[in-house]
Amino acid sequence: MSSDVASSLLRRRIASSPGVKMSGGTTGALLYSVSAAVLGMFQFGYNTGVINAPRTFIENFIREQYDASPALIFSVIVSIFAVGGMIGCPFASWMLEKFGRQKALLFNAAFGVLGAVLMGFSKMASSVEMLIIGRFLIGINCGFATTASPTYVSEIAPLNMRGAFGTVNQLAVAFGMIFGQILGIDVILGSNEGWPWLFKLAVLPSAIQCFMLPFAPESPRFLLLGVRDEERAREALTKIRGNSEIENEINDMHAEDQAARQEEKFTIMDLFRIQALRTPLVIGIVMHLSQQLGGINAVLYYSATIFVSAGLTEEDARLAVIGVGSTLFVMALVSIPLMDRLGRRTLQLVGLGGMTVFSVLMTIAFFTYENNKTMSIFAVIFTFLYVAFFGVGPSSIPWMILSELFGQGARSAAVSLGALVNWFANFIVGLSFIPMSDALGNFVFLPFTVLLILFFAFTYFKLPETKNRTIEEVTALFKK
Numbered sequence: 001m002s003s004d005v006a007s008s009l010l011r012r013r014i015a016s017s018p019g020v021k022m023s024g025g026t027t028g029a030l031l032y033s034v035s036a037a038v039l040g041m042f043q044f045g046y047n048t049g050v051i052n053a054p055r056t057f058i059e060n061f062i063r064e065q066y067d068a069s070p071a072l073i074f075s076v077i078v079s080i081f082a083v084g085g086m087i088g089c090p091f092a093s094w095m096l097e098k099f100g101r102q103k104a105l106l107f108n109a110a111f112g113v114l115g116a117v118l119m120g121f122s123k124m125a126s127s128v129e130m131l132i133i134g135r136f137l138i139g140i141n142c143g144f145a146t147t148a149s150p151t152y153v154s155e156i157a158p159l160n161m162r163g164a165f166g167t168v169n170q171l172a173v174a175f176g177m178i179f180g181q182i183l184g185i186d187v188i189l190g191s192n193e194g195w196p197w198l199f200k201l202a203v204l205p206s207a208i209q210c211f212m213l214p215f216a217p218e219s220p221r222f223l224l225l226g227v228r229d230e231e232r233a234r235e236a237l238t239k240i241r242g243n244s245e246i247e248n249e250i251n252d253m254h255a256e257d258q259a260a261r262q263e264e265k266f267t268i269m270d271l272f273r274i275q276a277l278r279t280p281l282v283i284g285i286v287m288h289l290s291q292q293l294g295g296i297n298a299v300l301y302y303s304a305t306i307f308v309s310a311g312l313t314e315e316d317a318r319l320a321v322i323g324v325g326s327t328l329f330v331m332a333l334v335s336i337p338l339m340d341r342l343g344r345r346t347l348q349l350v351g352l353g354g355m356t357v358f359s360v361l362m363t364i365a366f367f368t369y370e371n372n373k374t375m376s377i378f379a380v381i382f383t384f385l386y387v388a389f390f391g392v393g394p395s396s397i398p399w400m401i402l403s404e405l406f407g408q409g410a411r412s413a414a415v416s417l418g419a420l421v422n423w424f425a426n427f428i429v430g431l432s433f434i435p436m437s438d439a440l441g442n443f444v445f446l447p448f449t450v451l452l453i454l455f456f457a458f459t460y461f462k463l464p465e466t467k468n469r470t471i472e473e474v475t476a477l478f479k480k
Contacts (some may be wrong), residue, residue, distance in 0.1 A: 027242035029217065030156065034165060036212035037105060037152045038172040040145030043112055043205040045176025047138050048297075049325050050202070051078055052304045053184030053318045054195035058131075065128050071434050073128065077135050078301050079430030084139020085423040091140070092147035093416055097226065101152040101219040108148060109213060112141035112206030120200030131199075138202060143423060155219040156240055159249075167336050170396060174329035176205075177300070181322045186315050224250070225257050266410040268417055276479045280405035281414055283462050287348070287398040288418050290455035292425035294355055295448030296390050298433045299324060299383060305437070306383065311369045311376035320380050327384050331391025338392075343467035344401060347393030348459050354389025356452040358382045359445045366442040398422065404466040407475050 058077065059070035066073065088108075095104040118134030150169050157165035180198070184190045189197050217236040224233035230250070237246045266274070271281045299306065303324050307317035338347060365379035402418045403411055437444045466474050 026158075026161065027240065029242065030158075030240050032212070033156055033216040033240065034153050034168060036209055036216045037149045038168050039205045039209045039212075040105065040108060040112070040141070040149045041169045041172040042176035042179075043138070043202065044142035044145055045173035045178075045325075046180040046205065047081065047135075047142055047176075047202060048173075048180075048300055049177035049321075050180030050184060050198050051081075051135075052181065052301060052321055053190050054198060055302075055305060056314065057190075057192045057195045060192065061123055062128055065126065071438075075431050075434045077132055079427050080132055080136045081139035081142070082423050082427035082430055084136045084141070085143030085146070085426065086420055088140040088143025088145075089147050089419040089423060090416055092144040093412070095144075096148055096151055096222075100222050100226065101148065101155065102213060102216055103218075104144075105148050105152060106210065106213040108141055108144045109206045109209035111144075112138060113203055113210065115139075115141055116199060116202035116206060119202065120196055122199070123196040134199070141206065143419075147419065152219055155221040156217075158241070159252075167332065170332045171329065174325060174332050178322065178325035178329055181318075181325045184321070185318045190318050220249075221253055224253050260409075263407060263409040266413060268413045271410060271413055271417065276475070277406070277410055277414075279478045280402075280475075281417070284398070284402035284405055284414060284418050285421050286455065286458050287401050287463070288422040289425050290348075290352060290452075290459070291394045291398045292422060292429055293448070293451050294352065294390070294394060294455065295359065295429070295445060295452075296355075296387070296394070297426055297429045298445075298448070299387060301430055302433055302437075303383065305434075307380060309437070309442070310366050310379035311373065312380070323380070323384055324387050327387045328391050328395065331388050332395070335392055335396065339396075340467060343465045344393070344397050344404070345459070345463050345465040345467075348397050348463065349393075349456065351389050351391075351393030351395075351397075352452055352456040352459060354392065355386055355394070356449060356456060358386035358389065359449045359452060362386060363443060363445050363449070366445075401463075401466070405474055405478075407472075 055074060059074050062068075062070040062073045092104065092108070095107065099107070115134045115137030118130045118137065120134075122128065122130035122134065153165055153169060182188065183198055183201065189195060217239050218232070220233040220237040220240070223229050223236055233253075234246060234250065237249060238244050241249075266277060271277045303321045304314070304317045307320045308314055312320060335347065361382040362379060365375045365382055369375035369379060398418070402414045406414045433444070436447070440446065464474065464477055
């Protein structure tokens with residue numbers, strides 16, 4: 001995705017946000033910087049979606065090199081991405097504080113180029129190992145991006161536009177997924193000759209970042225509070241805002257710094273040891289588990305396989321896969337205004353409830369299509385609706401809820417632990433779905449249905465509503 005596309009997408013998103021005007025602090029420097037950063041999230045979406053369509057051709061490639069089960073090795077190729085993500089998240093946290101936001105993003109972009117090159121040239125080298133290692137490295141790159149990009153974007157965005165700019169990360173993920181799925185159809189790169197190019201093209205987002213990021217300013221917040229260089233912070237903020245009226249923002253940063261110094265710092269072990277911290281931690285972790293163990297990545301990684309098992313031809317299945325990414329993209333747009341209107345708890349319950357219903361209907365459609373061919377169509381429709389309800393709440397709420405359940409002293413540790421759990425659950429689903437599918441056949445989604453019911457019950461009884469509540473009000477609930 002070029003910077004022009006990212007900027008255009010960003011402009012449309014901001015322009016459609018209530019109360020946001022393009023002239024109110026949105027400058028070329030700001031759009032440029034945000035576009036450069038969210039290319040990492042585009043990379044994340046692309047590599048989540050691109051592995052789906054070429055499964056048959058990759059398994060043929062594996063079969064040419066090994067006598068081992070190609071399905072098992074393909075599961076490793078899919079799931080090793082999440083192992084990389086588990087490493088990338090905490091690594092990003094360290095890099096962001098040690099070297100700054102801009103340099104950390106630039107390092108990660110160069111790392112992404114390396115992973116994409118290994119994947120893209122694995123067939124030419126007749127090396128399955130290159131594909132696995134490249135997929136692992138691009139997983140580190142994407143895990144890093146899921147921490148670094150939102151941090152940088154939130155710190156350079158004007159306060160009154162922070163919500164609108166924050167949504168661009170989710171939109172970039174969905175757009176990257178759609179782009180990868182479109183390229184994977186038969187007439188483009190969904191062929192035995194074309195699939196290596198699907199991975200070679202993963203070089204582009206990271207390569208474009210390598211060219212763009214050196215011209216993007218460092219986060220003024222990091223310069224002021226991280227390295228104590230107020231002069232450079234003022235220069236960066238003036239460039240981003242396009243004017244010198246920055247005193248209020250500088251003063252706000254100083255006030256935030258002073259408040260943070262007065263607040264007690266907590267470690268990850270403290271989160272487990274202290275009751276008032278342990279309860280919200282368990283809630284946040286279960287929210288992350290509900291996102292992954294509800295089965296969404298089984299659909300994102302293996303929807304082509306799922307649609308073929310439901311009676312579609314491989315060509316039709318690859319076309320239907322595009323609908324999965326498109327549904328996520330549309331729901332990312334739809335859910336944004338609902339987040340503050342209906343609240344986190346309500347949207348999470350609606351999302352989990354809808355996923356439960358349509359996972360049951362998907363199972364019925366899979367089981368009956370052999371006797372009724374029209375059920376193949378319903379299987380696809382139910383899958384889209386399952387994905388749509390995921391987009392209502394479970395796609396984004398787990399990533400934001402921990403920051404709303406903890407005060408500043410414990411927030412960093414809690415968010416890092418939540419991200420680690422999320423990527424680990426992602427790995428479990430990616431590795432286990434094919435063996436589960438072989439063992440359970442058309443009933444493969446029933447374990448996810450049971451877990452969704454449990455997650456719904458937990459959310460109903462345990463998750464407090466954080467809408468319109470201050471951090472102090474929320475944390476006070478767990479001190480009672």
